[in-house]
Amino acid sequence: MQQERPKPSEPISLDVNEIQKFLPHRPPFLLIDRVTSTDLVNYVDAIKNVTVNEPFFTGHFPGAPVMPGVLILEAMAQAAAIIVMANLQYENKIPFFMSIDGCKFRRPVVPGDQVHIRIDLIIMRPTSGRCKAKATVDGVVVTEATLAFVAGDPPQKRD
Numbered sequence: 001m002q003q004e005r006p007k008p009s010e011p012i013s014l015d016v017n018e019i020q021k022f023l024p025h026r027p028p029f030l031l032i033d034r035v036t037s038t039d040l041v042n043y044v045d046a047i048k049n050v051t052v053n054e055p056f057f058t059g060h061f062p063g064a065p066v067m068p069g070v071l072i073l074e075a076m077a078q079a080a081a082i083i084v085m086a087n088l089q090y091e092n093k094i095p096f097f098m099s100i101d102g103c104k105f106r107r108p109v110v111p112g113d114q115v116h117i118r119i120d121l122i123i124m125r126p127t128s129g130r131c132k133a134k135a136t137v138d139g140v141v142v143t144e145a146t147l148a149f150v151a152g153d154p155p156q157k158r159d
Contacts, residue, residue: 008040008041008042009039012035012039013034014034014082015034016033016034019034019035022081023082023085023095028055029074031071031075032046032082033046033047033048034046038082038083040082041083042083042121043119043120044082044083044117044119045117045118046075046082048115049114051112052065052112065111066110067115069143072109072115072143073100073103073133073145073147076145077095077147077149079117080095080119080133080149081095083119083129084124092154093152094152094154096150097148098148099148101147101148103144104144105142105143106140107140108142109135109137109142115136115137116137117134117135118133119132120132122146128148128151129148129149130148132146133146133147
């Protein structure tokens with residue numbers, strides 16, 4: 001049974017400090033620098049500024065830095081998680097990846113690129129959802145996928 005979703009708000013933007021109110025991620029693993037527009041229910045437009053100072057460029061690849069594809073996907077997932085975490089019913093939950101479908105990497109992302117991420121929610125169920133995600137640089141698609149996620153309890157510490 002599909003859950004009734006909250007009503008969309010007027011579009012807003014979020015700076016990095018406001019993003020951290022929604023997401024549990026923190027630098028250096030917070031991969032969203034700004035949300036340029038979102039209604040917190042149906043879509044998110046976000047930006048990741050890629051600089052040569054990113055810690056992963058030290059080894060990926062020396063002399064020819066390329067942003068790892070899995071981190072582009074993670075940035076897309078973090079943008080999608082804003083929709084989940086904006087819903088008060090998920091307070092004290094953590095957004096987790098469930099699956100990635102139809103992923104295509106179309107062009108490398110390199111230092112100096114500004115990655116624009118567009119998330120469009122497809123469906124939100126009581127504890128999980130799916131969205132279309134697309135990342136572009138200078139209007140050219142670099143990565144696209146359908147992402148599924150779940151809002152779950154934080155993992156318990158293991159002894």
